[in-house]
Amino acid sequence: MIHPRLRQLVALASGALLAACLSFAAPASAATPSAATASATQTQTPLVVNARWAGHATYDRIVIDLQGYVPGATVTPVAQLIYDGSGQPVPLAGKHFLEIRLNPAAAHDDAGNNVYRGPKLQKIGLTKLKGIAMTGDYEGYVTFGAAFDTVPYYRVYTLHSPERLVVDVSHATQ
Incomplete structure (x- = not known):
């Protein structure tokens, strides 16, 4: 049987890893083609x-x-x-x-x-x-x-x- 504390630690680590992966993937998948072409430094309204x-x-x-x-x-x-x-x-x-x-x-x-x-x-x-x-x-x-x-x-x-x-x-x- 897995110790409850170890199970909690594994769950937290898994959640953190999943959140990190999603944060890297979200901008690319959520961006429209036009938004992807706009550089992050563009602040001027088109x-x-x-x-x-x-x-x-x-x-x-x-x-x-x-x-x-x-x-x-x-x-x-x-x-x-x-x-x-x-x-x-x-x-x-x-x-x-x-x-x-x-x-x-x-x-x-x-x-x-x-x-x-x-x-x-x-x-x-x-x-x-x-x-x-x-x-x-x-x-x-x-x-x-x-x-x-x-x-x-x-x-x-x-x-x-x-x-x-x-x-x-x-x-x-x-």
Whole structure:
């Protein structure tokens, strides 16, 4: 029979070893690809300077240009696009919408000057993409909305040198 004190010591050592292993593994597994590319020394908030789009043979592309590094981003289907802060609806025609949120990010510099030079609200006539709007630049979040007539099937990734967030929307119906 194992002495209770020895059993307790083994349990504590095992727990400490497990915690140490998890602490080393967690940052790599928990980091998004864009967060992994940002060095630990970067303290400057990335700046969103432009949004653009293009139609290709099999997909439409949205590109968000950044200065600094590509921050974390989420792309989420939503029922309606609204402006951050005011909660007012975004006047883009469409039946389906994607919300693109970048954080941490800003479309203004530390002095409050606007650095974003892209469209604030733009109707677009591509195969899938029907419109885009910048819907917010508020408390470390920059948000865009994209409008579509049909359900958008998309993939999101980053490109570097220069830094960009890319959303490709397939022309195929799934």
